[in-house]
Amino acid sequence: MMLVVIATDGLMLDRKAKYMTSNHFAIRTEKNMRIVCIGGGPAGLYFGLLMKKENPAHHVTVIERNKPYDTFGWGVVFSDATMENMRAWDSETAQEIESAFNHWDDIEVLIKGKRMRTTGHGFVGIGRKRLLNILQARCEALGVELVFNREVDSDLEFPDADLVIASDGINSKIRNRYQQAFRPDLVVRPNRFIWLGTNKRYDAFTFDFRRTEHGWFQAHIYKFDEDTSTFIIETTEDIFQAHGLDKADETRSIAFCEELFSEVLDGANLMSNARHLRGSAWLNFNRLICGKWSHFNGQSHVVLMGDAAHTAHFAIGSGTKLALEDAIELTQQFRKLGATPDKIPDVLAAYEEVRAVDVARIQNAARNAMEWFEVVGSRYADTLEPEQFMYSLLTRSQRISHENLRVRDKVWLEGYERWFAARSGINVDPDGPPVPPMFTPYRVRGLTLQNRIVMSPMAMYSANDGLPNDFHLVHFGSRALGGAGLLFSEMTCVSPDARITPGCLGLWNDEQAAAWKRIVDFVHTTTSAKFGLQLGHAGRKGSTRVAWEGIDQPLEAGNWPLISASALPYMANSQVPHAMTRADVERVKADFVAATKRGIEVGFDIIELHCAHGYLLSCFLSPLTNRRTDEYGGSHENNARYPLEVFRAIRDVWPQEKPMSVRLSCHDWTEGGNTPADAAIYAKMFKEAGADLVDCSSGQVSKEEKPVYGRLFQTPFSDKLRNEVGIATVAVGAISEADHANSIIAAGRADLCALARPHLADTAWTLHEAAKIGVKSIAWPKQYLSGKAQYETNLARAAAGPQPS
Numbered sequence: 001m002m003l004v005v006i007a008t009d010g011l012m013l014d015r016k017a018k019y020m021t022s023n024h025f026a027i028r029t030e031k032n033m034r035i036v037c038i039g040g041g042p043a044g045l046y047f048g049l050l051m052k053k054e055n056p057a058h059h060v061t062v063i064e065r066n067k068p069y070d071t072f073g074w075g076v077v078f079s080d081a082t083m084e085n086m087r088a089w090d091s092e093t094a095q096e097i098e099s100a101f102n103h104w105d106d107i108e109v110l111i112k113g114k115r116m117r118t119t120g121h122g123f124v125g126i127g128r129k130r131l132l133n134i135l136q137a138r139c140e141a142l143g144v145e146l147v148f149n150r151e152v153d154s155d156l157e158f159p160d161a162d163l164v165i166a167s168d169g170i171n172s173k174i175r176n177r178y179q180q181a182f183r184p185d186l187v188v189r190p191n192r193f194i195w196l197g198t199n200k201r202y203d204a205f206t207f208d209f210r211r212t213e214h215g216w217f218q219a220h221i222y223k224f225d226e227d228t229s230t231f232i233i234e235t236t237e238d239i240f241q242a243h244g245l246d247k248a249d250e251t252r253s254i255a256f257c258e259e260l261f262s263e264v265l266d267g268a269n270l271m272s273n274a275r276h277l278r279g280s281a282w283l284n285f286n287r288l289i290c291g292k293w294s295h296f297n298g299q300s301h302v303v304l305m306g307d308a309a310h311t312a313h314f315a316i317g318s319g320t321k322l323a324l325e326d327a328i329e330l331t332q333q334f335r336k337l338g339a340t341p342d343k344i345p346d347v348l349a350a351y352e353e354v355r356a357v358d359v360a361r362i363q364n365a366a367r368n369a370m371e372w373f374e375v376v377g378s379r380y381a382d383t384l385e386p387e388q389f390m391y392s393l394l395t396r397s398q399r400i401s402h403e404n405l406r407v408r409d410k411v412w413l414e415g416y417e418r419w420f421a422a423r424s425g426i427n428v429d430p431d432g433p434p435v436p437p438m439f440t441p442y443r444v445r446g447l448t449l450q451n452r453i454v455m456s457p458m459a460m461y462s463a464n465d466g467l468p469n470d471f472h473l474v475h476f477g478s479r480a481l482g483g484a485g486l487l488f489s490e491m492t493c494v495s496p497d498a499r500i501t502p503g504c505l506g507l508w509n510d511e512q513a514a515a516w517k518r519i520v521d522f523v524h525t526t527t528s529a530k531f532g533l534q535l536g537h538a539g540r541k542g543s544t545r546v547a548w549e550g551i552d553q554p555l556e557a558g559n560w561p562l563i564s565a566s567a568l569p570y571m572a573n574s575q576v577p578h579a580m581t582r583a584d585v586e587r588v589k590a591d592f593v594a595a596t597k598r599g600i601e602v603g604f605d606i607i608e609l610h611c612a613h614g615y616l617l618s619c620f621l622s623p624l625t626n627r628r629t630d631e632y633g634g635s636h637e638n639n640a641r642y643p644l645e646v647f648r649a650i651r652d653v654w655p656q657e658k659p660m661s662v663r664l665s666c667h668d669w670t671e672g673g674n675t676p677a678d679a680a681i682y683a684k685m686f687k688e689a690g691a692d693l694v695d696c697s698s699g700q701v702s703k704e705e706k707p708v709y710g711r712l713f714q715t716p717f718s719d720k721l722r723n724e725v726g727i728a729t730v731a732v733g734a735i736s737e738a739d740h741a742n743s744i745i746a747a748g749r750a751d752l753c754a755l756a757r758p759h760l761a762d763t764a765w766t767l768h769e770a771a772k773i774g775v776k777s778i779a780w781p782k783q784y785l786s787g788k789a790q791y792e793t794n795l796a797r798a799a800a801g802p803q804p805s
């Protein structure tokens with residue numbers, strides 16, 4: 001509400017015309033606003049100048065606690081898109097910034113004695129001081145009042161401000177005053193970093209990884225002006241402490257880093273400009289998300305901007321970009337909805353709505369990249385070869401994919417593809433087209449798959465008495481003709497009462513074995529695909545209707561009794577299972593062994609033991625479903641005991657030259673349930689019992705689950721298990737393009753990629769994806785060859801766009 005008491009020039013003036021921060025009289029009209037930006041970082045300065053430019057009648061003040069040239073930090077990086085946006089809003093600032101930019105294309109990675117380089121990555125860097133000075137100068141030119149050396153304690157110090165911008169950075173006092181309104185969610189991340197500079201000029205964005213007796217340190221290095229480079233050094237808390245850096249002052253920390261990174265520093269010194277920081281100069285990154293961004297303090301509207309509202313880890317260099325884009329969006333909303341005090345609530349709501357989406361997207365990518373650097377020492381640096389390590393680093397945010405890397409640096413990517421292909425056993429022709437990673441063969445025990453694509457197990461609910469029929473012959477046969485390297489059967493049940501539904505397939509009698517053999521023989525004789533048997537027992541999720549008649553709903557008639565680890569029903573209206581007795585334990589194990597023996601007769605190439613999705617063995621692994629107090633429950637070791645007994649019993653009869661996989665729910669997505677850390681413990685146990693692969697799925701253990709879906713959403717579990725436990729993995733879940741599969745396989749996030757729904761939509765998914773990425777060497781069934789050429793030609797025509805008629 002505006003209090004208006006005097007009118008001089010026909011316009012109405014505010015009762016409090018004397019502006020608190022300056023000693024001149026500022027006139028407020030209904031057509032302008034008084035804006036105070038608390039904090040003169042990129043957000044406050046840029047918003048201040050944009051609003052002043054929009055309407056010179058606005059009274060804009062930016063208040064900064066530091067002196068004009070006194071700032072923490074060295075250089076910051078920007079993307080081209082941010083610059084384009086800035087050019088549109090204030091070309092003067094953009095030009096100044098661009099003339100101060102240092103542009104570079106290359107990324108160089110140093111690890112384990114190797115120095116590797118790739119180009120085409122297009123960054124620009126600028127000194128933080130330089131950037132602030134440009135913004136300050138532009139503010140002054142436009143008439144923004146800049147107040148330095150003033151510490152603001154409260155937004156209430158500006159009673160006549162219409163709008164207070166809390167652009168006071170990550171430790172925002174203003175945000176902290178109104179915690180209930182802003183609902184900040186601040187997580188202190190585990191890594192330690194120190195932000196230093198050096199006078200050595202690097203011509204590439206350089207990542208240097210160094211191992212000490214305690215573990216890995218990494219340096220992120222980039223030049224930002226003619227003679228200075230940013231040099232950020234990062235490590236984990238335990239390594240930081242093991243080196244006594246928690247007790248080291250800044251001088252000792254710098255000396256330590258200079259010695260550790262002496263090769264890349266090549267005689268140059270490291271410098272700090274954070275002398276104002278008390279204690280250790282090493283910091284932890286604070287990840288911040290706010291539930292709400294604006295608040296009315298009783299006299300003014302207060303809104304968060306930049307780091308005060310959100311942070312994005314420096315691993316993707318987006319903090320400044322976000323701060324500037326916040327400033328642009330708020331200005332844009334004022335332009336759109338009206339820049340007068342009465343419009344402020346609507347403007348702030350619109351600003352928050354638009355920015356929250358964009359910020360979440362960047363924070364997501366930043367989180368992936370940040371987490372990569374948090375685990376790099378324990379997960380990748382020792383495990384991956386330098387070449388693959390570099391690929392993993394480049395794709396750390398999972399926003400840069402395989403084909404994206406090809407656009408950036410074709411020569412480097414093709415070199416990597418050849419390297420990867422040679423590692424997979426291909427006789428590489430240095431002059432021929434490289435083979436993309438998903439089309440390289442994979443060997444495990446005596447089994448060789450022609451490519452890395454797996455048709456994931458999928459229940460079709462189309463059997464009677466567990467007997468495969470012509471539907472299954474056509475279903476599997478057509479997918480085998482479609483190019484996948486490996487097909488998995490649906491969960492094939494080891495006894496009638498092991499079925500999920502009356503339509504599930506089984507392998508508990510000879511008639512079923514004979515029907516399976518017909519299908520497996522067809523696949524083996526007609527195609528080069530291999531065939532895997534997924535063996536399982538439904539446990540407490542059994543005796544339900546086929547999917548299209550009510551998934552997980554009990555049968556209307558003909559239910560059979562259920563067993564599980566504990567007597568807990570899946571849903572409130574589900575049948576209550578009985579907790580398995582010793583006799584049940586032995587009977588079911590014997591059923592698995594008998595089915596395995598039939599599987600050998602049938603000729604399956606690999607067995608996967610289904611320990612996921614809340615079925616019988618999964619219920620032993622999860623604390624949500626296993627409440628046993630005997631040797632089969634209560635600890636990781638006890639929870640895994642029965643699944644491991646079954647696994648070992650199968651492994652004992654399954655031929656040594658044939659591999660075995662285990663499917664795990666790597667995350668229960670439920671409070672108190674298993675997490676990827678638990679999955680890693682179980683994966684290690686299965687590995688020790690002889691498992692060759694872990695198929696990394698998740699969920700379906702509890703109806704309370706809150707899974708976070710999204711592209712490749714389960715791949716991080718595969719990445720973790722593969723590179724921390726050291727077991728080969730299958731990634732599955734929302735993998736739908738060749739580009740996804742290539743990125744996953746090339747980065748070593750999995751050895752194989754399983755796709756379920758894409759194979760329902762397209763029986764020839766693998767052949768079609770090969771054609772889409774221009775790989776012609778993949779063999780089509782000879783009967784279908786004339787379709788191949790036409791398909792490829794049509795794709796090429798579509799890619800070339802409309803042709804003149």
Ligand SMILES: Cc1cc2nc3c(=O)[nH]c(=O)nc-3n(C[C@H](O)[C@H](O)[C@H](O)COP(=O)(O)OP(=O)(O)OC[C@H]3O[C@@H](n4cnc5c(N)ncnc54)[C@H](O)[C@@H]3O)c2cc1C
Binds near residue numbers: 038308
């Ligand atoms: C190691 C590291 C590397 C980074 N690298 C990059 C990068 O490469 N690219 C990138 O885009 N971003 C990077 N960032 C992030 C970037 O620095 C911030 O995201 C960005 O500065 C946010 O701008 P801001 O205006 O919101 O906040 P800040 O830049 O933090 O500005 C806030 C200002 O408010 C002032 N202030 C605070 N409280 C008060 C008070 N009570 N009274 C008066 N003044 C106050 C502070 O002195 C400060 O000047 C990095 C950050 C770190 C830590």
Ligand SMILES: Cc1cc2nc3c(=O)[nH]c(=O)nc-3n(C[C@H](O)[C@H](O)[C@H](O)COP(=O)(O)O)c2cc1C
Binds near residue numbers: 457534610663734
């Ligand atoms: C129709 C259907 C049936 C499924 N049946 C099984 C199954 O029998 N065993 C199993 O482990 N997973 C089963 N799944 C899960 C898939 O194997 C896969 O993990 C999941 O669909 C995610 O992969 P996608 O995103 O490629 O579909 C099934 C999925 C679908 C869509």
